[in-house]
Amino acid sequence: MNILVTGGAGYIGSHACVALLEAGHDVVIADNLSNSRRETIDKIREITKKDIIFYEIDVKDTNKVEQLFNNHNFDGIIHFAGFKAVGESVNKPLEYYYNNIVSTIVLSKACIKYKVNKFIFSSSATVYGDNEVPFVETMDLMPATNPYGQTKAMSEKILMDAAKAHPDFSVSILRYFNPVGAHESGLIGEFPKGIPNNLMPYITQVAKGKLNKLQVFGNDYPTIDGTGVRDYIHVMDLAEGHLVALEKLRPGVHVYNLGTGQGTSVLQLLNTFMEVNDIDIAYEIVARRPGDIPISYADVSKAKKELAWTAKRGLKEMVRDAWNFEKNL
Ligand code: WQD
Numbered sequence: 001m002n003i004l005v006t007g008g009a010g011y012i013g014s015h016a017c018v019a020l021l022e023a024g025h026d027v028v029i030a031d032n033l034s035n036s037r038r039e040t041i042d043k044i045r046e047i048t049k050k051d052i053i054f055y056e057i058d059v060k061d062t063n064k065v066e067q068l069f070n071n072h073n074f075d076g077i078i079h080f081a082g083f084k085a086v087g088e089s090v091n092k093p094l095e096y097y098y099n100n101i102v103s104t105i106v107l108s109k110a111c112i113k114y115k116v117n118k119f120i121f122s123s124s125a126t127v128y129g130d131n132e133v134p135f136v137e138t139m140d141l142m143p144a145t146n147p148y149g150q151t152k153a154m155s156e157k158i159l160m161d162a163a164k165a166h167p168d169f170s171v172s173i174l175r176y177f178n179p180v181g182a183h184e185s186g187l188i189g190e191f192p193k194g195i196p197n198n199l200m201p202y203i204t205q206v207a208k209g210k211l212n213k214l215q216v217f218g219n220d221y222p223t224i225d226g227t228g229v230r231d232y233i234h235v236m237d238l239a240e241g242h243l244v245a246l247e248k249l250r251p252g253v254h255v256y257n258l259g260t261g262q263g264t265s266v267l268q269l270l271n272t273f274m275e276v277n278d279i280d281i282a283y284e285i286v287a288r289r290p291g292d293i294p295i296s297y298a299d300v301s302k303a304k305k306e307l308a309w310t311a312k313r314g315l316k317e318m319v320r321d322a323w324n325f326e327k328n329l
Contacts, residue, residue, distance in 0.1 A: 007080030189325030259298030
């Protein structure tokens with residue numbers, strides 16, 4: 001199939017492009033490089049030995065998107081492009097609503113107009129808010145109080161209503177838990193601009209000596225060791241989840257959790273990183289981060305049953321591959 005991947009130069013998008021190309025699909029990337037790098041496109045080519053077409057465009061731009069759909073016959077689209085920093089979204093709500101919602105509307109309209117009837121949407125476990133764990137797809141959403149989580153919940157609703165009005169328009173909504181790690185080659189990985197918000201890139205930058213100490217945000221949560229628990233999933237497992245969601249997409253709208261179903265605390269992840277990579281990481285316990293929930297992990301039975309997909313890589317591969325990418329930078 002010929003697939004448009006928006007945000008394909010980004011962290012998860014680039015890994016999904018590798019999985020798509022290695023499965024024999026053709027890929028066209030549209031990315032405005034606002035949170036990614038042009039050289040990532042060359043790294044995807046180096047890993048897969050396949051060519052990709054790349055457009056540096058903003059997918060909110062209706063004219064540019066029209067040209068794109070005019071010039072290519074897409075069989076499907078995977079929409080990754082979007083702002084994704086929770087903390088930043090609190091300070092810049094209008095930018096987040098405008099960017100994340102308008103891009104979804106512009107692309108959905110183009111898909112319906114050009115009869116591109118397979119739409120895979122990059123959503124997030126943030127839409128569950130602090131529901132009871134494990135999070136299940138049928139739960140009522142309680143989007144986190146941050147605008148980022150709201151944009152994901154609203155985009156899901158927009159896609160569901162669009163599919164109701166246009167029965168041929170089929171959608172798979174993928175709710176990610178905590179993506180970490182990198183492709184085994186070490187050529188692509190998580191390369192955040194500025195000081196990382198997320199735990200794993202912060203750890204790898206301390207290991208590299210770019211940052212001097214990890215701050216653990218609270219150890220007084222009701223968890224195994226008091227630190228926050230999350231469902232970390234290897235980014236290549238996540239990428240493969242997109243591939244099967246696309247290839248097995250049936251008519252209608254389908255929602256899937258992409259996680260491992262396992263919860264891991266901050267200190268458990270930190271200790272696994274230190275043991276596997278034989279590196280000491282300095283850390284200190286500080287106050288909780290506002291907005292954090294204590295525990296988040298997925299019920300993964302639906303993706304297993306309907307997509308025959310489960311995450312295959314464990315914490316050891318996650319911390320090994322994350323460090324392998326960082327140390328090669
Ligand atoms: C994980 C754990 C922190 C940094 C967010 C978004 C989610 C998704 C992934 C986009 C928590 C702790 C973190 C640090 C720490 N993004 N931590 N010190 O907050 O679970 O999820 O990123 O889709 O939508 O909400 O990920 O990596 O920031 O935090 O102690 O320097 O690590 O408190 O328990 P989070 P995270």
